[in-house]
Amino acid sequence: MADFVKVATVDEIAVGEILPLTVHHRDIVICRTADGFFAVADECPHDSSPIALGHVDGHEVVCPRHGARFDLATGDVTAPPAVVGIETYEVKVESNDIFVKLN
Amino acid sequence: MSDAIKQQNESLSTLNADYAAKYGFHDPVDYFHKGARGLNHEVVEMISRMKKEPRWMAERRHEALDIFYSKPMPKWGNQQALGEIDFENIYYFMKPIERQQDNWDDVPEYIKKTFDRLGIPEAEQKFLGGVSAQYESEVVYHSMKEDLKKQGIVFLDMDSGLREREDIVKKFFGTIIPSTDNKFAALNTAVWSGGSFIYVPPGVNVTVPLQAYFRINAENMGQFERTLIIADKGSRVHYIEGCTAPVYSTDSLHSAVVELIALDDAYIRYTTIQNWSRNIFNLVTKRATVHKNATVEWVDGNLGSRLTMKYPCIQLVGEGARGEVLSVAFAGVDQHQDAGAKMIHAAPNTSSRITSKSISKDNGRASYRGLVKIHKNAVNSKVSVECDALLIGDDARSDTYPTMEIDSEKVRVEHEARVSKVAEEQLFYLTSRGLTEDDARLLIVNGFMEPFTKELPLEYAVELNRLIELEMEGSIG
Amino acid sequence: MTTMNKTDVEYTIPEVTPELERGPVWLRDQRRASREAFNVAEVPPRGLHLWRYTDPKTFLYDRDAVADTAYSENYDIVEKIELDNLKNGNIAALATDLGGRDIKLNGADELAKQGVVLSSLSSAVEHHHELVENYLYRLVNARTGKFEAMNGALWNDGIFVYVPDGVTVDKPIHLLRESGLARSSQFPRLLVVVGKNAELTLIDEYGGGSLDENEGISHANGAVEIFGLEDSRTRYVMLQRQASAMKLYLTHRAQIERGASMLTVPLAFGALLSKENFGVTLNGEGADSNMYGLLFGSGYQHFDNHTLHHHAADNTSSNIDFKVVLKDRSHSAYTGLIRIDNDARTCQAYQENRNLLLNEGVRADTIPELEILNEDVQCSHGATIGPMxxxxxxxxxxxxxxxxxxxxxxxxxxxxxxxxxxxxxxxxxxxxxxxxxxxxx
Structure with a gap:
């Protein structure tokens, strides 16, 4: 399943918003920052909380339960208590459509 | 039921009735400052100003207070007991004497008296690697052996640590346990006072255990120590924390935060013997981050308090890191020891072991609550968990709530738990060899605890055995 | 449709439809109480105990949107196998349950000669009303949980099995429960009463369901209540082999009395997502319960299983052996609780959970729990997770x-x-x- 899948349209997500989706049996979220669209797993690696209920802050996404932060571009942890990064997925936008590539 | 056993049952009901006489003395203390009860941003500001802290720490405190307000109480665990905590009826800061003592002779007599009754001075004198004896919210006594100083080892109370080594504190404070972690970590961050700060330079082996005695002594008085230990590359350190407390009639809250950092190839052992009086809520967050080929060991004994909730956590973030938790809990009348361990494997070839021993007696309740988490990248990791629970009495309760989350295939995770009462055959064997039933039971309980006690320095092992003996006095059949 | 937008589902059960508004007053009362309980109960917060690994919203769906009654051809094949088994004398009877609505019986007349009842629940409500009123909703009801209340309000028909005191049913009774195809939803229900010193083997087989996610998911929410009276011997095998686009929620509760024994065998192979909860209460002195579970996950399957052994009487013993095999990207979460009450003395309880991981990419969670409220016990559990x-x-x-x-x-x-x-x-x-x-x- 290395292909890009259309998951949403650009106008569905405003800057700073999070859209939760299930794509090919995987729960993911699409986050929109000023820089564009990013896709990460909808599960905080720290304590399995859904990321969908968190918020976007600049280029980071913040877990709602314990405040762990992740860089949306790389998935790296930028604030504890998480110790491993969040899974990221490649995103591309063509005209009004958002595509995600699951590895 | 034989008469002898009936008698034992009766004497059991009065067990610890004299606890107050044994431990519950408290000395009239002329507090230098005795703030008002309750918590708000003014209190937080006052604490920070009295300590003459840098502004960033004051801001940290205020931010944490807001997080404390926004976080819900835990929805798991002993809901009834947790519901009894009245945050508005607690003193959040006290200061017993104005200036720090750096000489044992200068420690006020009433504090020494308290230590005497618990046999602390002997252990201290013998081991005096450095002492920060905390009485109320501030360190009253602090001394450090000259050779520790020469080796560049920093062993200070946390307030002094912030003053003298602000660079290190600022770099590591709250990086293992952020305020957002849980309600009590937020509370601690807002009002912390005292605790220990240790930095061991690269390659230095601290050959004597560093010790600190904690004690609280005021009605509805919260204690919020903050401890930060950093073992730099290839260094070794053993820290010992022990505490006892007098009895008071209303509840008291103790909520510490302890952060350990073991950099590459370092070794930290953190030993605690917790014996708070039975009106204390002891809600503690302890967590360690372990880097490449480093080791952290939590050796954790819980005897006192009314409710303890404590799950020392080890995050194995470097390849080949190793973690171990060895814990013992003793839950007597009306006590709930809710303790456990968390092991987070976040790097390849990491290994860990958890050994938990608990004794529930009378209507006491001991719970093991644990988490083992193996992340995808932690290939070839090994975990073993063993929980043993001993029940003494018809109304004793034991719970085991382990959670194992395994996200990697090439791992080996093993968990075992057993719950039983003192075996009749063992009792029979020992009594047939001339021991009284009480002595036989004590012997069996001591044997059960042995894997823990043998890890303690001799003085502590002796003290612990004495405490167990007191607990077991006139035990039931 | 491989991409789903997970907007919040707000679903309440409207007035009970006329179709279900039938039967005696007590039954209508139970339905209404269940409906009320479902509508009032909050969706369990994600992350709390038993809901850490499965999103509870998965099991909320608008029933009115789905009334598809088509069934897979596959079920005819299995039904034929079992009819042959009946003919050859391998089983005592076969009950086919289509979508928790239509119950077909084979061999029930022969059983009736022994006084054994195998019937639809709707018929039993009429013809064995005392038994049904006494036992139905006793173990799984409005107080059990939101989703149990959902079944309690919406079940249409189910199966009733009764074995009179002293009677041994010497061959298994087979229940074949078939779910409908895409976008169907069903609420199967089973009530079993095994009389004093009676004996029964029951095979409860769950099949069917949507075969293709692109066509739509199908749902089932099942409830099973089993009573083993004094000195009875019951064997209950639950085989779950539902289709790959099926989501299942199932709560099983059994209660066994003095001297009774119970064997429970949950076997799970099917469904895309399933949350199955098996519980036995040892309610009388000397009762004995054994559970042997097996789960084999493949593809993207998600299993969330619970077991409960609740010791409520003296000298009771229980044993659980729950095995998990996982391959591809499947996920299993297993939570097993042993509870020994304060007034249940000299009990023995054991539990083992072994997880075999066949490749990278699988995930196994295990939570073996103990709650022991008196000293007079022997109790242990063990869990292992690892590759071959x-x-x-x-x-x-x-x-x-x-x-x-x-x-x-x-x-x-x-x-x-x-x-x-x-x-x-x-x-x-x-x-x-x-x-x-x-x-x-």
Whole structure:
């Protein structure tokens, strides 16, 4: 399943918003920052909380339960208590459509 | 039921009735400052100003207070007991004497008296690697052996640590346990006072255990120590924390935060013997981050308090890191020891072991609550968990709530738990060899605890055995 | 449709439809109470105990949107096998339950000669009303939980089995419960009463459901209540082999009285997502319960299983052996609780959970729990999680057995102990499920 899948349209997500989706049996979220669209797993690696209920802050996404932060571009942890990064997925936008590539 | 056993049952009901006489003395203390009860941003500001802290720490405190307000109480665990905590009826800061003592002779007599009754001075004198004896919210006594100083080892109370080594504190404070972690970590961050700060330079082996005695002594008085230990590359350190407390009639809250950092190839052992009086809520967050080929060991004994909730956590973030938790809990009348361990494997070839021993007696309740988490990248990791629970009495309760989350295939995770009462055959064997039933039971309980006690320095092992003996006095059949 | 937008589902059960508004007053009261309880109960917060691994919203859906009554052709095949089994005398009777609505019975008349009742629940409400009123909703009801209340309000028809005191049903009774195709939803229900010193073996087989996610998911929410009266002996095998686009929520509760024994065998192979909860209360002195679970996950399957052994009486004993095999990207979460009450003395309870991980990408969670409220017990549990023992594979390879075959042999050995508890003819059918899953290793 290395292909890009259309998951949403650009106008569905405003800057700073999070859209939760299930794509090919995987729960993911699409986050929109000023820089564009990013896709990460909808599960905080720290304590399995859904990321969908968190918020976007600049280029980071913040877990709602314990405040762990992740860089949306790389998935790296930028604030504890998480110790491993969040899974990221490649995103591309063509005209009004958002595509995600699951590895 | 034989008469002898009936008698034992009766004497059991009065067990610890004299606890107050044994431990519950408290000395009239002329507090230098005795703030008002309750918590708000003014209190937080006052604490920070009295300590003459840098502004960033004051801001940290205020931010944490807001997080404390926004976080819900835990929805798991002993809901009834947790519901009894009245945050508005607690003193959040006290200061017993104005200036720090750096000489044992200068420690006020009433504090020494308290230590005497618990046999602390002997252990201290013998081991005096450095002492920060905390009485109320501030360190009253602090001394450090000259050779520790020469080796560049920093062993200070946390307030002094912030003053003298602000660079290190600022770099590591709250990086293992952020305020957002849980309600009590937020509370601690807002009002912390005292605790220990240790930095061991690269390659230095601290050959004597560093010790600190904690004690609280005021009605509805919260204690919020903050401890930060950093073992730099290839260094070794053993820290010992022990505490006892007098009895008071209303509840008291103790909520510490302890952060350990073991950099590459370092070794930290953190030993605690917790014996708070039975009106204390002891809600503690302890967590360690372990880097490449480093080791952290939590050796954790819980005897006192009314409710303890404590799950020392080890995050194995470097390849080949190793973690171990060895814990013992003793839950007597009306006590709930809710303790456990968390092991987070976040790097390849990491290994860990958890050994938990608990004794529930009378209507006491001991719970093991644990988490083992193996992340995808932690290939070839090994975990073993063993929980043993001993029940003494018809109304004793034991719970085991382990959670194992395994996200990697090439791992080996093993968990075992057993719950039983003192075996009749063992009792029979020992009594047939001339021991009284009480002595036989004590012997069996001591044997059960042995894997823990043998890890303690001799003085502590002796003290612990004495405490167990007191607990077991006139035990039931 | 492989992409789903997960907007919040707000679903309440409207007035009970006229179709369900029938039967005696007590039954209508129970339905209404269940409906009220469902509508009032909050969705369990995600992350709390028992809801850490499965989103509860998965089980909320608007029933009115789905009334598809088509069934897979597959079910005819299985029904035919079992009818042959009945003809050949391998089983005592067969009940086919289509979508928790239409109940077909074969062999029930023969059983009736012994006084054994095998009937639809709707018929039993009429003809055995005292038994049904006394037992239905006793173990799974409005107070059990939101989703149990959902079944309690919306079940249409179900199956009732009654074995009178002293009667032994010497062959298994087979229940075949077929779910509808895409976008269907069903609420199967089963009530079993095994009389004093009576004996019963019950095979409860769940199949069907949507085969293709693109066509839509199908849902089932099932409830099973089993009563083992004094000195009874009950064996209950639950085989779940639902289709790959099916989501299942099922709560099983059994209660056994003095001297009774119960064997429960939950076997799970199917469904895309399933949350199954098996519980036995040992309610009388000397009661004995054994549970042998087996779960084999493949593809993207998600299993969330619970077991409960609740000791509520003296001298009771229980044992659980729950095995999990996972391959591809499947996920299993298993939570097993042993509870021993304060007034249940001299009890013994054991539990074991072993997880075999066949490749990278799987995930196994296990939470074996104990709550022991008195000292007079012997209790232990153990759990292991790991890959196949490389030494065993190496050993077999060294003897000239190919790697794939060696793996198959080891997995077969792992599951064999559990399958020994299942009647012969069924074991063969289960053997094929295991073999199919091992083909692509």
């Amino acid at each position: 023992d490389p030494e065993s594979v190496f050993y077999l390879e060294a003897r000239g057995i190919e790697r794939d075959e060696a793996i198959r042999m080891i997995v077969s050995g792992f599951v064999d102990h559990t399958l020994k508890t299942v009647p012969d003819d069924l074991r063969q059918r289960i053997g094929t499920f295991v073999a199919q899953r091992l083909e692509r290793i």
